[in-house]
Amino acid sequence: MADTIISGIYRIRNTVNGRCYIGSSMRIQRRWHAHRTSLRGNKHHSVALQRAWNKYGEPTFIFEIVEAVPDKHNLIDREQHWINHHSSASGHGYNSSPTAGSPLGVKHSEASKAKSRLTRSTPEFKAAWSAKMRGRKHTPEALAIFREAMRKPEYLAKRKAWAAGRKMPKEALAKAIEANRKRSISDEHKKRLIDARIAFGTPDATREKMRKSHLGKKHTPEHIAKTAAANRGKIRSPEIRQKLRVAQSQVVLSDEERRRRSKVFLSIMKDPATRAKMSATRKAMGAEKRAIQNKGQGEFSF
Numbered sequence: 116m117a118d119t120i121i122s123g124i125y126r127i128r129n130t131v132n133g134r135c136y137i138g139s140s141m142r143i144q145r146r147w148h149a150h151r152t153s154l155r156g157n158k159h160h161s162v163a164l165q166r167a168w169n170k171y172g173e174p175t176f177i178f179e180i181v182e183a184v185p186d187k188h189n190l191i192d193r194e195q196h197w198i199n200h201h202s203s204a205s206g207h208g209y210n211s212s213p214t215a216g217s218p219l220g221v222k223h224s225e226a227s228k229a230k231s232r233l234t235r236s237t238p239e240f241k242a243a244w245s246a247k248m249r250g251r252k253h254t255p256e257a258l259a260i261f262r263e264a265m266r267k268p269e270y271l272a273k274r275k276a277w278a279a280g281r282k283m284p285k286e287a288l289a290k291a292i293e294a295n296r297k298r299s300i301s302d303e304h305k306k307r308l309i310d311a312r313i314a315f316g317t318p319d320a321t322r323e324k325m326r327k328s329h330l331g332k333k334h335t336p337e338h339i340a341k342t343a344a345a346n347r348g349k350i351r352s353p354e355i356r357q358k359l360r361v362a363q364s365q366v367v368l369s370d371e372e373r374r375r376r377s378k379v380f381l382s383i384m385k386d387p388a389t390r391a392k393m394s395a396t397r398k399a400m401g402a403e404k405r406a407i408q409n410k411g412q413g414e415f416s417f
Contacts, residue, residue, distance in 0.1 A: 121141065121142055121143060121144070122140070122141045122142070122143070122183070122184055122185055122187060122190070123139070123140075123143060123180055123181070123182050123183040123184045123190075123193075124137065124138070124139050124180070124181040124182040124184060124190070124193050124194055124197050125137075125138055125139070125140065125143050125146065125147065125178060125179065125180055125181060126138075126178075126179045126180075126181050126197070126201075127150060127164065127176055127177075127178055127179075127209070128176065128177055128179060129167055129171060129175055129176055129209075130175055130176070130177060131171055131175050134167070134203070134207060134208050134209060135201055135203055135208050135209065136161060136164050136203060136208060136209035136210055137181070137194060137197045137198045137201060137203045137208070137210055138150075138194065139184070139190040139191065139193065139194035139215070139216075140190075141187055141190070143180060147178045150178075151173075151178075153165075154168045154173070155173070157169065160211065161209050161210065161211050162211070163208075163209045163211070164209035167209065181197055182197070191215045191216040192215075194215040194216065195214070195215040198210055198213065198215055350403070
């Protein structure tokens with residue numbers, strides 16, 4: 116092999132049956148040394164070439180230069196040409212992939228797939244991958260591409276079909292809930308989530324489906340107590356109060372619903388402790404209103 120040729124297409128040929136492996140490199144001598152080392156160590160990436168090497172022996176194979184390609188940008192195109200010419204990836208050779216410079220078209224065995232899944236599921240692999248990806252951020256251009264792709268009807272239809280009938284196991288669901296409880300989100304992140312939800316929107320059909328799914332459902336006493344404890348002491352801003360008033364004014368209640376709410380209200384008002392709490396709340400809100408008006412911050416209505 117001439118030392119002056121350092122870039123081009125090479126061939127590892129079996130002199131017994133004529134089958135070959137096609138490759139490309141900018142340093143052909145170095146690549147041949149790497150191939151030979153892998154084959155001698157019984158760990159070459161091409162299973163077919165490794166089996167043939169083990170069966171026929173090293174003296175049966177010769178390393179040949181097929182074409183010199185000085186321009187590195189043409190290496191992949193010329194490699195593809197010679198792969199097609201020798202049919203070295205269609206059962207007549209030792210190339211694993213029919214596409215030069217890419218794993219496209221490679222078919223893995225079930226044993227190989229199982230081994231890969233087992234490797235990726237180990238705690239060590241997950242920890243290493245997490246450490247590798249931590250701190251990485253997508254560019255604004257990439258995020259824009261992702262958002263545009265996820266808004267396409269075909270993507271939404273495909274995702275809906277994929278999720279149809281799928282249910283998360285109870286153990287996984289409990290684990291996810293516990294992880295989310297421990298997770299702390301910054302105010303900036305919360306704002307981004309809200310802005311994204313507003314921009315994306317919810318289809319009317321989805322809203323109607325969500326509304327119907329909640330009809331007739333009742334919260335447990337534990338859930339009601341938990342919600343009350345979380346909201347206790349919160350003071351809504353004037354803007355939020357105005358939005359709530361507008362939203363409530365647009366709600367049209369049936370006669371049946373009005374009677375039900377009236378009964379609930381009367382039953383609540385029979386409790387002396389509840390009346391005392393409401394009285395104390397009104398006094399606190401009145402004091403807050405007067406304090407704001409004294410500071411000259413404008414009208415404050417409830």
